Amino acid sequence: MLSAQSLFPSQRHNMTLLTKLASIALLIASGVIAAPWSHQSRVSSTTHHTRALGPHNIKIRSFHPSSTFEFNKTYGVTGVDHPLSKRALKASSSEAAKSFLESKTEIHPSEITHRTSHSSENISNEFFNQEINGIKVANAVANVALKENRVISYGANFVKPKNIASATPIFQQEKAIENAEFVTGAKYNSYPVELQYIITDSGDAVLTYTIEVQNDDTFELYHVHVDASDGEVVSVVDFVSSATAYRVTPFTSQDLSDTGFSLITDPFDELASPNGWHRYGTTNTTDTSGNNVRAYVAGNAGYETTVQSSSTNIYNYVRDPTLSVYQGTNPDAARVNVFYIANMMHDLTYRYGFTEKTWNFQQDNRGLGGAENDRMEIRVQGNSIGIITVPADGRPAMMELGIWSQGDGAFQNDVTIHEYTHGIVGRLTGGGTAKCFQTTEAFGLNEGWADALPNLIQRTSAEDRDFLYAKWANGKNLRTYPYSTNKTTHPRMYGDSGTNSDTLAIAELWAVIWHEITVALMKEHGFASNLFDPTLTNGNTMTLHLIIDGLIAQPCNPTFIDARNAVIQADANRYNGANKCTLWKAFAKRGLGYGATTTKINSEILPPEC
Template identity: 40%
Template sequence: MASFKFLPFLLLAIYASIAQAAPWPIHARHATHRVRHIGRRALKLDTFQPKGTYKIFGAEGIAQDTGNSFAKTGINDSAIAFVQSQLGVDPAQVGYRSGLDGGAGKFAYVKQTHEGVPFVNAVANVAWKNTKVVAFGSSFVDTKNIAPSKPSIDVNTVIPTVEEALDGQFNGQEPTIEYLAREDGSVALTHVVQVRNEDAGTWFEAYVCAHTGEILSVTDFVAHASYTVLPITKQAFPDGQEKLVDPADLLASPFAWHSDGIENTTSTIGNNVAAFANQTASNQTSAGLNFNTKYDDSFDPTTRSNMDAAVTNAFYIINTVHDFSYRYGFTESAFNFQDNNFDKGGRGGDSVLMSVQDKSGLNNANFATPPDGQSGTCRMFIWDQTNPRRDGSLENDIIVHEMTHGITNRMTGGGTGRCLQTVEAGGMGEGWSDAMAEWVLQKSDKVEDFIMGQYVLGSTQGIRQFPYSTNPNTNPLRYSSIRELTEVHNIGEVWANMLHNVYAALVAERGFSKTALTNPDTTEGNVVYMHLFMDALLLQPCNPTFVSARDAWIQADENRYNGANKCTLFKAFASRGLGLNAADNFVDNEDIPLGC
C-alpha cells in the first residue's frame, strides 16, 4: 500500500466541516454527526446525516385516501403516495427501495431522488398495520442548492484517490451515482465507492463529489466492540462445553447448517456462515460433521486443537443467532444473511464470513455490515489480558453481540447498512448488541444483573463500566448521562441498561418462557420483549435517536399486541429518564401517559 499523502481538497473539506460545527455543543450533534478516524495516519472526517423526523400514530393509524390505499395499490405505490402527501413532494422525487410484510405490519423504505438519482442520506420509511399507516420517518431535504445530475469526473479517476485516502483497496463492488445531503444545505452528486483493507479489518463506503473529486463522507460498515462449543445459553468457556446433536432449527435453516439445498459440506461452511481461522478460508474446521474437538484454555488459543474448537464454536453461535432471529423476523425478506434465499425475498449470496483468531487485531471483535446481497464479515480476536491468552470465540456474549450488529444494521433502514451512522444511532447499535447477548443468557423469571466480557479479561468486572441492572445504585446510567458521553460504546451502555429495565419489567409482568429461542408464539415477557426488539428495528427511522427508537418500541407494541404493554414500556423507559415528554436534548423526563 502506498504511503498516505494528505490531499489539499480533502483537508479543506474537513476543516470546513469542523469550522461549521464549532458553535454547537458536542452532545447536540449526536443525532446528525460522527467523526471518523481513518487509515494509518488517523485521517479525521466529520460525517453528517440530515436530522430526521419520526411520528407514530398509535392504534388509530392514518387512513390513506381511497385512491392510494395500500389495499388498492400495494406497498410500493402506497409508500410513494404517502410520502408525497406528508412532505408535499412530487412522486418523481420519491424512489422505492425495499419493503416487506413482517407479520405484525408492513414496511417500506424509500429514498429521495432528483432527476432519477437517489439520495444516500435523505430517506423515509413507512409502516402499516392492516391498511393504516402507523409510523412515518423522514430525513428528506430541500433541493434548492443541488448539483447537476450528470458527473463531470469519471469514477475510475477517483478510485485511486479513495484507496490512498482510506488506506484500502477498491473491492470490485459496482460504484453507483447518488446524491449526498450536506450540512450547509447543499446537495452534492457523488460517486459511491467501497474500499476494504483486509489486514486492518476496515470496510468503508466513500462518497466522492462527482464534480470536484473531494471525499465528502463515508459509511463505515464495521461495528467495533471493545469487550470481549458452548451452548448459546452459556456465557463463556468456564460454564462448560457440551456435545449437541443436530442443533439446527429446520424452519430457519431448512437444509440444516451444512447445505444450501444444492451443495453439501462437511466443514464449517454452510448457507448462513463460513467460519475459518486467521483470515484464511482453508483454515475451516473439517470433521465429517463430527465437530467434537474440545477446547483447553490451559494452552494458547493458537494450538491446532484449540483453533478447531474455536472455529466450531463460532460457527455454531452465528448459526444459532441466525436461526432464533429468523423466528422473530430477521428473514430473507428482512435482509438477513444467507447464500440461498430459497425464493423468499431479499438478496442472497451474503452468508456471514466468520474469521476466528483474526490477525488484524487483539482484545476486540468487529462486524462489518454491507448492504443486503454482500456478505457480512465478523472478526474475532485473541485477548492477551491473561496468561495463557484467551480466545474471544469462547465467550458467547461477544459473538452474539457482533452478530447483532448485522441484524440491527440490516433491519434499520431497509437493508442498506447505512442507517446507524451517527454517534447516537451507533451508540444504540452497541446497546442493542449487549441487550441481545443478555437476552439469550437470562435463565428464569428472576432477572439477574448482567456483566459483559468477564472471561476474556479474566476479571469479574467485565468490559463495561457497570453491570446492567434495574438497581440505580448498581447502574446509575440515565438518559441525561449521554450529555457527558461522546464514544459509541459508552452511549451504548445507557441504551442497553434501559433495555435491561424494559426486559425486567416485561418478565415481571408476563413471566418467562424457557423455550423462547425456538417458540416465538407464546406471551411470556422474554418472548414479547424479543418481538418488540425486532419489530421496532423495522419501524424506526434511519439514524434513530433514543426518543425515536423508544417511540418505535411503543408503536411495535401497538401493532403486535394492540398496546397491551404500553404502560409497562413507558414506565421502564421513564425510570431511566426517557419518559413520555423526553426530547432529543438528553434531559431526563419521567412522565408517563395518563392512565398509566
Template identity: 30%
Template sequence: MRTLRAVVTLSTALQAWAVTISTRKSLRFAPPRPEHYFVTEPQSTPALAGSDPLEVAGAFLRSHVESDYFIRDDSYTDTNTGITHVYARQRIDGIEVADGDINLDIYDGRVLSYGDSFFSRFPTRRQLASPEFPRHLLFWHRSRRSRGLLSPTLRSTARRRAAGHCCGLANGTNDPRRAALYFMIYAHPDSSFSEDLARDFNATLARMTVTYERGDSHSSASLSGTISGLPGAVSSVKARVVYVQTLDEQGGVELHATWRLEVEMTDNWYEAYVSTKDPSILVSVIDWVTDSPEPVSEEHLNALEAKSRRVGQPEWGQRTVEPASYDAKASPLGIGTERDKGPYLNFTTTWGNNVFAQENLAGRSEWISNYRPDGGESLKFEFPYGVKEGLDKSPEDYLNLSVTQLFYTANMVHDLYYRYGFDEAAGNFQQDNFGRSGRDGDAVIISAQDGSGMNNANFVTPPDGQHGRCRMYIWRTATPYRDGALDAGIVIHELSHGLSNRLTGGPTNPSCLGWGEGAGMGEGWGDFLATTVRATGANRHDHFPMGSWASNMKDGIRHFIYSNDTSDNPSMYETLNGLDYWIPHSIGEVWAEILWVISQRMVEIHGYSPNLFPPQPLEDGTVPLGDFYRQSPVGERMVPKHGNTLMLQLVIEGMKIQPCRPTFFNARDAIIEADKRLTGGENYCLLWNGFSSRGLGKNATMKITDPWGGANHTNGFEIPEECMSQ
C-alpha cells in the same frame, strides 16, 4: 456547510495516526442531520382496504412530497406481521438523494407509521452546487482514558500535501478515479502508503481504470461506474453520482453532488461520499465494519492477577454435545447443507447455508480455502479444550473447538433471529433463500483466531445479497491467551450488528446506523441481545458484564455491568453528556441498560421463559401456541407470552419500524408502536414507565450543540397522563 477551522494538515494527521497503537483504523463522519420526522399515528391516512400496499404507498407519497422518488426493490411484506415495509428514495433531476428516505409501514390499506428525511425545498441551481467547506478527517486510535476504550479524535484540514502532487482539480472533476484515490489517501492505515499515493498521484491515477454506466431503472440521469486498480482496495470500487444533504452557513439545507463510493479494504468496507466538484473534499463516510472495544491495558497480562479476577464463560458450566440443527423452520435442510446454483450439497465441515466458519490465523482476506474441522460421515464435532490457568498453551491447540463453537453459535443466532422476524424477506444472511424472497448468496463468513487483529472482534454488514463477515480475535489478557470465539457475549454482540443494520431502513441500506445515536444504539442492541440470550436458567437475575471472560476483567469492557439496580448501573439518558459517552460503544451502553431495565419489568409482569425458541412447526407448517404463545387480542398474530420473549420480539420489530438514522426518541417510539400492533398496547404504560425511569420520558430533550453531532441531553421523567395512576 458551517465553517470549521482547519487545525492540521493531512500529512500531520497521518503522522499522528502512525504513532498510535490500534488494530484497525476506521473513518466515520457525517454532516449534521437535516430535519427529519418519525410519525407513528399519521392523521390523514384514509384506509384503502384490499389495496396493493405499493398503491397505498404511492397515494400517500403523492400527497406528502413534491419531488420525484422511486420505491426501492428491497421493500417487503413481513411474513410474521403481514405489515408491508416500503422504502422510498428521493430523486431530483434524475439523481438520487442518498440520505433522502421515507419508510412506510402499511397494513390493511392504511399507513401505520412513517419516517421522512426527504429534502423538503425544491432546490435552485445554487442549492444544487457543491459548496466549499473544509476537508474532514476522522481517525480512530487508542485513548489512554481510565478504561482504555477506542475513542475517535477529529482532525480537519484545509490543505493537503497530496494536493501539491496533482494538477488542477477542475480537470477531470467528474472522474470517480480521483475521488477514489483521494479517499484512499485519507483512509489507508499506513501513513507511508498514503504518502506514496500522494507523491505519485498522477501515475497511480493513470494505472486505474473505470467502466462507466449511464443510469439504471431507478436513476436515469445518474452517472455510475466501476473502478479497477485502486491501491489498497481488495475489490473493484462501485461509484455513483448522488446528492447528500448538508447545512449551509445560515443553517439551511442544500444538496451537495458527490461520488458515492463502496471501497472494500482489508479491515474496512467504506461507504464514502466525495465531492464531484473537488474530490479532495470528503463529505461523509461510513464504515460498514463495527468493532468491539479493546480492554483496559496490558497490565492484565499477569497470570496471578488474571487468576484472582477470573470470570470465564467456558467455566460457567460443563461443555455439552448439542444437536447440529437448531430450528427446522429457519434451517429446513439443517446447517451443513448448501448449494450454489446446483444440487444441494451436504458438507461434513463447518460450511453450511447460513455460516461459513474457518480459521484465519494469517489474517488474510482469503477465506474459502482456509482450514475447517471435519466431522466425518458421522458429523461428530467433539474436540477437547484442555486449557488450564497459568499454562502457556496456544489457542491454536484447540483450533478445532474454536471454529466449531463459532459455527454452532452463529447458526443458533441465525435460527433464533429468524423466528422473531429476521427472515429472508427482511434481509437475513443465507446462501440459499429457498425461494422465500430477499437476496441470497450472503451466508456469514466467520473467522476464528483471526490474525489481523488482537483483543477485539468486528462484523461487516454490506447490503442484502453480499456476505456478512465476522472476525474473532485472540485476547492477550491472560496466560494462556484467550479466544474471543469462546466468549458467547462477544460473538452474539457482533452477529447482532447484521440484524440491526439490515432491519433499520431496509435490507439494502446498511448505512442507517453508521453515525451518531444510531451507531450507538447498534452497539446497544448487540449488548442487550447478547445479555438476553445468556440470561437463562438460574443466572437470569444476575448482573451481566460484557466481554468479561475474554478481557479477563470481572466487570467486563463497559463502564458498568448491566443490572436493574442503579447502584450497579446508574446510566440515565443524561449520561450521554459525559466526556466518555460520545463514541458508539458508550452510547450503546446507555441504550442497552434502558432496554435491560424494561425487559426485567416485562419479566416481573409476564413471567420468564427458559427457552427463547418458539415451538417447531407442525407437519402442515403451522406453529402451535404451546406454552410459548398466546393469541393476540387485536388480530390473528401470536404473542410471546413471557416477558423476556415478548421484549425480544418488540425490540426486533421496533428496528423495522424506526426510520433510517434513528435517535433514542425514534427507537423508543418504535418499540411502543410495536407493542400497540402486537398486543393492542397492553404494555403501553409499562414501557413508558421503564423508559422514563432512566430519563427517556416524554419531556426528555436533545439539542444539537456542534456541527459534528454533539448534543446536550436532558432527562425527562414525564409519562402519559393515562399512566400516572399505574
C-alpha cells in the same frame, strides 16, 4: 474542506502535505442522511459523527440531520387514512405509502422511488429513496408502516435542497477512486461505481461518485462519496461495527466458565434451517461452513475451516487449556464453537422475523425473497477482539474474533452474539441497506442493542440478576457498570448524555434500558424456557419481538427518542398496546419518559393514561 488539487495522490508522499493534514481539525463535512425539510449546522451526537480514518489519521465528521418519525402517539393504534383511501382508490401497500409520503413531505411523486418492502402478519413496511434528476439521493430515505391499509407510523428525511449540482460529472472517475483510497487507506474493490447525490450540511445536493473501498486485513469497508465536479471527498459511510453434533459451550452459556462443554446433537431449527447447517443449494459440506455461516482461521491456504472429526458432520474437538490457543485441536474447538453460536443466532432470530425477506445472512434463500450469497463469514483468532463489517443485503458480513487477555474470544459467547446482533440491527433498520447508524447517537444505540441481546438470550430464569459483559475473556466486566435495575449499581440516565460523543456511554444507557424492559416484562408475564417459540407471550419472548419489530419500524439514524417511540409502536402493532405502561415506566426510570426530548433533560413523566 480541501480541494483535490491540494490534497490528493500527486502529493501523497509530500511531507508538507502530511504536516498540513496533521493540523486539520475537520477534513470532511458530509451528509449521509439528509434533513427533514431544512438543514442544521449545530454539531450534536444526534446529527454528527467524527471518526479518524486511514494511515494519516484523517478526521472525518459526518453530518446526518434527524429524521421525522411519527407513530401511534400521533396516529393511534388503528392508524390514519392515506390520500388514496380518501379518494376511494384501491391501492397496493407501496402505492398507499408513497401517496402518504407525498402528502407529508411535499416531494413530487417522480422523485420518490420505492426500494423494497416487507410484510409480517398484518403489518406492511415500505421503504423509499428520494431522487433528483433521476439520480438517487444516497442519504434521503423514508419508511412507512401500514396495518390493514392504514398508516400506523412513518419516518422520513427527504429534503428540498438549496442548490442542486449538475447531473453531469466533470472530475475523472479514476482520480476520484485514488482520492477515496488516499483518505481511507483502503483499496477500491471493483464494486461498480455509482453516481449519487449527497446532501451536505450546507443544505446543497452534491453529485458524487460512490466508491466502495475495503481493507481485508482490518475488515474496514467504506462507501466514499467523491464530488464529481472537483474530486473532493464529501461523505464517508462506515459499515464496520466492532444429525450433526458439536462439542461447544451451550447457546445460553455466557462463556465456557458457566457450564463447560457439551456434545450437542442436531441443534439446527427445522423452520429456519430446514436443510440443516451444512447444505446450501446443491452443495453439502463437512466442515465449519454452510448456508448461514463460515467459521475459519485465515492461514496460508486461505480460508482454513475445521473438518468433521468423524462422519457424518460430527465435530467433537476438545479444548486443551494446557496448550496455547494456537496448538493442538484448540483452533478447531474455537471454530466449531463460533460456527454453532452464529448458526443458533441465525435460527433464533429467523423465528422472530429476521428472515430472507428481511435481509438476513444466507447463501441460499430457497426462493423465499431477499438477496442471497451473503452468509456470515467469521474469522477466529484474528487481530481484533471483536469486530464486524455489515454491508447491504446480498453481500456477506465479515466478523472477526480474536485472542483476549484470558483466552480465545471464540469461547466468549456473548461477544459472538454481540457482533452478530450488529448484523441484525444493520440490516433491519432502513430496509437492508446497512447504512442507517452513521450518527454518534445511532452508532451508540447500535452498540446498546448488541449488548442487550446476549443479556436477554443468556437468561435462564426470570430472576432479576445483573449482567457482566465479556467477563471471562476480559477477566472482568468490559463495561463501565454491570447491567442492573439497581440505579446505584448502574447509574446511567438519559439526562447525563447531553451532547455526549462517547458512544460507549450511549450504548450502556440504551442497553440498561433494555435490561429494565426485560425484567419488567418478565415480572408481568413470566419467563419462557424455550426462547425458540415466538408464539409464547412471556416476558423474554415479548422483549425479543419488540427489539426486532422496533428495529424495522424506526427511521434511519435513530435518536433515543426515535428508538423509544418505535418500541412503543411495536407493542401497539403486535400486542395492541398491552405493555404500553410497562414500557413507559421502564423508559421513565432512566429519564427517557413521556416528556423527554432531544435536549437530553431527564423526564420521569408517564403518559396520562399510565
